[in-house]
Amino acid sequence: MTATIPIQAVSGGCSDAPVLKERGQREVFCGLTGIIWLHRKIQDAFFLVVGSRTCAHLIQSAAGVMIFAEPRFATAIIDERDLAGLADCNEELDRVVTRLLERRPEIKLLFLVGSCPSEVIKLDLSRAAQRLSGRFNPSVRVLNYSGSGIETTFTQGEDACLASLVPSLPATDADAPASLMVVGALADVVEDQFARLFAQMGLGPVSFFPPRRATQLPAVGPNTRFLLAQPFLADTAVALEARGAQRLPAPFPLGVEGTTAWLQAAATAFNVSADRFAAATAPGRERAGGALGRLRAQLQDKRIFFFPDSQLEIPLARFLSRELGMALVEVGTPYLHRSHMAEELAWLPAGTFLSEGQHVENQLDRCRAAQPDIVVCGLGLANPLEAEGLTTKWAIELVFTPIQGYEQAADLAELFARPLVRRAKLVGARVKTVASKPPEPERLEAI
Numbered sequence: 001m002t003a004t005i006p007i008q009a010v011s012g013g014c015s016d017a018p019v020l021k022e023r024g025q026r027e028v029f030c031g032l033t034g035i036i037w038l039h040r041k042i043q044d045a046f047f048l049v050v051g052s053r054t055c056a057h058l059i060q061s062a063a064g065v066m067i068f069a070e071p072r073f074a075t076a077i078i079d080e081r082d083l084a085g086l087a088d089c090n091e092e093l094d095r096v097v098t099r100l101l102e103r104r105p106e107i108k109l110l111f112l113v114g115s116c117p118s119e120v121i122k123l124d125l126s127r128a129a130q131r132l133s134g135r136f137n138p139s140v141r142v143l144n145y146s147g148s149g150i151e152t153t154f155t156q157g158e159d160a161c162l163a164s165l166v167p168s169l170p171a172t173d174a175d176a177p178a179s180l181m182v183v184g185a186l187a188d189v190v191e192d193q194f195a196r197l198f199a200q201m202g203l204g205p206v207s208f209f210p211p212r213r214a215t216q217l218p219a220v221g222p223n224t225r226f227l228l229a230q231p232f233l234a235d236t237a238v239a240l241e242a243r244g245a246q247r248l249p250a251p252f253p254l255g256v257e258g259t260t261a262w263l264q265a266a267a268t269a270f271n272v273s274a275d276r277f278a279a280a281t282a283p284g285r286e287r288a289g290g291a292l293g294r295l296r297a298q299l300q301d302k303r304i305f306f307f308p309d310s311q312l313e314i315p316l317a318r319f320l321s322r323e324l325g326m327a328l329v330e331v332g333t334p335y336l337h338r339s340h341m342a343e344e345l346a347w348l349p350a351g352t353f354l355s356e357g358q359h360v361e362n363q364l365d366r367c368r369a370a371q372p373d374i375v376v377c378g379l380g381l382a383n384p385l386e387a388e389g390l391t392t393k394w395a396i397e398l399v400f401t402p403i404q405g406y407e408q409a410a411d412l413a414e415l416f417a418r419p420l421v422r423r424a425k426l427v428g429a430r431v432k433t434v435a436s437k438p439p440e441p442e443r444l445e446a447i
């Protein structure tokens with residue numbers, strides 16, 4: 001008998017719900033942003049952005065570079081001479097890479113990261129990566145991917161990075177037992193928690209992709225089953241499937257239900273008994289359920305509006321509506337991958353307003369008309385909306401913060417409760433100030 005923890009289904013759900021598709025101006029960060037969490041995850045990798053001063057500024061300010069630290073990312077600046085075709089960009093790039101690798105022998109994996117400027121001047125970074133890999137192999141592997149903002153949202157940077165790494169993964173032995181691969185960058189603390197849970201179920205071998213070190217790339221092949229830990233890895237999944245690996249359909253590990261069903265998908269595929277699964281997950285489920293109960297009072301019936309940004313919107317909406325009783329006004333997503341989202345859509349309350357893509361002005365109109373209690377959006381929209389009196393949550397914070405798994409379920413709920421509490425305090429303080437304000441001098445005279 002395999003593992004089954006019953007999870008309450010929603011009648012109807014949103015599996016076949018209509019989706020408003022919009023095209024127009026978008027307000028999102030570009031894929032370079034992924035470098036901020038990826039360089040922390042793969043500890044011997046280096047990310048060399050081939051871009052402009054704007055790209056360098058984005059990465060440096062977003063990652064908060066310390067002067068004395070040796071960051072594992074940098075920008076090879078494409079300047080006016082390169083743009084005007086007066087310099088040979090490939091020669092300059094080779095020179096920069098050679099100097100970098102001489103100075104930083106600990107680098108084992110170098111990503112050349114394309115940007116809008118490198119794409120505009122049609123600099124072929126895949127040929128550059130092949131050329132440099134040939135020169136520096138075997139001590140350094142050089143790969144390339146695009147982080148350009150021309151047609152992406154910021155989480156696609158991780159997808160492009162991991163997809164570029166898949167062809168480098170070693171092949172599994174044909175007669176090796178089935179193994180599980182967890183795909184998507186997770187905070188180390190979350191990864192450790194999941195590894196412990198899989199070990200308690202007796203499930204293995206388990207690998208995590210990306211690994212913490214480039215020298216520990218997991219093997220992949222037809223005997224690999226993989227679970228997506230992040231909902232924005234469409235190209236990576238295709239690349240893994242091309243290597244013969246099979247995706248285990250599951251919702252994403254957000255909240256108690258999502259985490260349980262995600263673990264259950266693996267447990268079922270690896271024939272873990274129901275008793276063993278229940279024993280391994282019960283303590284986490286109970287702890288998280290109790291912690292969420294305390295936050296439910298703050299979030300119940302609060303109306304939430306999602307602008308499309310991180311691609312986490314649908315799993316987050318499912319968690320917030322089902323486990324915390326929030327009301328979904330609109331759930332916007334940059335891209336809707338119907339098969340990766342199938343389990344999530346089935347769990348959304350029937351009638352949820354779903355939108356894909358963005359026409360920011362139209363969406364702002366809908367948001368203002370709805371006056372939700374809280375808005376999840378990018379940094380560029382958050383300040384103006386706050387100034388209009390709306391409460392906001394930065395979507396990017398949800399990618400930087402460990403939110404997956406049982407132990408993080410309450411932290412995730414808190415990320416939404418905190419701005420509401422702050423707003424309530426601000427409003428309370430304003431009411432108090434107005435109430436305790438002495439009468440104006442003119443009125444005193446009148447009295």
Ligand code: SF4
Nearest residue numbers: 030055115116148149
């Ligand atoms: S890649 Fe494009 S969108 Fe991103 S910082 Fe550079 S120029 Fe701007």
